[in-house]
Amino acid sequence: MKNINVIYYTLSGNTESFARKLTDEPFDIKDVNKTNQPYVLLTPTYKFGQVPDIVSEWLEDNHANMIGVVSFGNRNWGSEFFGKAGDIISEMYNVPLVRKVELRGTEEDVAYITEFIHGY
Template identity: 40%
Template structure:
């Protein structure tokens, strides 16, 4: 991966986020998990799947299924853990047109949290930078 700009700045500063913030994700096909792996290659932040989540503030990374819907597993998770979500980032496929990564919009409105952005498939360097920039402005 080409790591320029902010990614190099983050790597060289050994930035570690506050211990009370993590990335929580759901990944049925592995694409969202691969995005999380790419983020943690350049930014030191705790991560967990929705099944491993314990406690604390988190940013949710979720796929979008069935042409714009929030995965059932995410809705079930949030029924018990929405109070600690500070923001959401969603993934999808641009072939879905206006429903591309729509789960993030839906959750942002429902839970009144920031929508950091939408990523296609496993995300790009620009998507990683957008997430890292968002986290850094929280510190």
């Protein structure tokens, strides 16, 4: 099995909390200048379905080794916008949208994403 990194961006702490359920050593996007390792990206969705600017900018130089994206959101924004950042990134970089997770996620979310990573 390849070593798959988990790289996340968080402002509220939800994606970081979830990343730590997937691995003991997740990487904060702000601490990774360049990655040559395969990784799964965890990102929140901002406002009305937007990818955070820092994530968009980071992906310009780091999208090549992304194997999938997990997006976070809150269903209070409506189903049209829930986790929309994942849809945008998936389409833009031709990677699977592994899952949309609400807030800090569930154990089912953790199990599903862990299975994706281990099956890669």
